[in-house]
């Protein structure tokens with residue numbers, strides 16, 4: 436798909452969304468204020484920065500990490516992160532020998548309360564099919580080359596379960612605060628298509 440055809444497609448989705456919105460408001464089914472509030476939440480509050488806070492906390496607090504891996508949903512709810520597409524979250528941990536990556540082979544299920552809305556490529560057919568058949572090759576295209584002895588586990592999100600990747604803490608971050616650590620955690624590392632590679636610079 437060319438960039439132009441994607442932009443054209445996005446424009447048509449935008450127009451249809453606007454049309455649907457005015458119909459709902461006109462029919463008195465929703466208020467513009469309510470819609471604005473929902474959109475603001477998705478734009479400003481929901482996003483990978485939440486997942487990053489979970490990861491940073493797990494890196495510095497072993498008891499939290501243990502609970503997180505055992506019962507993701509309620510442990511994440513401790514931080515107030517709940518809601519749509521987060522009803523059942525399972526956290527999978529990356530280690531030097533196991534690399535986890537998430538996908539939704541059927542559509543675009545994604546842990547919204549932790550990562551916000553999914554990137555475009557996550558929703559598209561090539562990623563959804565190829566990450567299952569050739570995970571090593573696809574990760575390589577993302578710039579992530581894993582050694583042959585690293586096991587790759589692909590987790591298929593569904594309407595029931597949303598997986599979330601706990602990336603490895605990079606070397607050289609010893610003694611950093613939770614806030615500093617949260618700033619270096621990327622969205623792609625929590626999807627599993629990237630690592631947080633050392634050396635990392637301490638955020639200011």
Ligand code: FE
Pocket residue numbers: 539541542543544545592593594
């Ligand atoms: Fe889906």
